Amino acid sequence: GNSVTQMEGPVTLSEEAFLTINCTYTATGYPSLFWYVQYPGEGLQLLLKATKADDKGSNKGFEATYRKETTSFHLEKGSVQVSDSAVYFCALSDLSDKLIFGTGTRLQVFP
């Protein structure tokens, strides 16, 4: 079946460091891909999305490109801030119109 695999955390970075969180997927057809973020004590929020191959989703300095050839959707940010500390979930929506999530990656940014 369809699935999402993302790197285990926690990812620990100093402020202004470059961030990459890897995400790969397995799916039939052409899923839409998403990154969600969960700040402490809050619900998951959609961070960015891409609906077809080579699309780049971006928001709040974060970017991810839909790579069909490598079935990947890695999340990147050029310069992280302490306020980016959160749990990040990669997800896809398949033909059944349901969201399938990865395990989440905790990011900790220190000043």
Place this chain on the structure above:
Amino acid sequence: GAVVSQHPSWVICKSGTSVKIECRSLDFQATTMFWYRQFPKQSLMLMATSNEGSKATYEQGVEKDKFLINHASLTLSTLTVTSAHPEDSSFYICSAITSGRAINEQYFGPGTRLTVT
């Protein structure tokens, strides 16, 4: 933005008892609500989908008699874990969506941590 709340945020109950978790959409009408479960270091797994006024649709492997879902109004859905056992200990998350919205436009609650002793 739209807000979804859950109550309680955490609960501890004894084995064999039942516990109810509430999910509310605070400023919009939720025609559909979803219930997820997340075990430590695992993905959020969809348990069931409920449409207001209808019976919930459960995912394969989820016992509908154990996890009772009620969605009686456009702002409230409840999940009742009946005869809870330690293996039911988990993080339960609800989300809500308005009719006509894309699946990624769900609004998520902050989750409820259930511990069964």
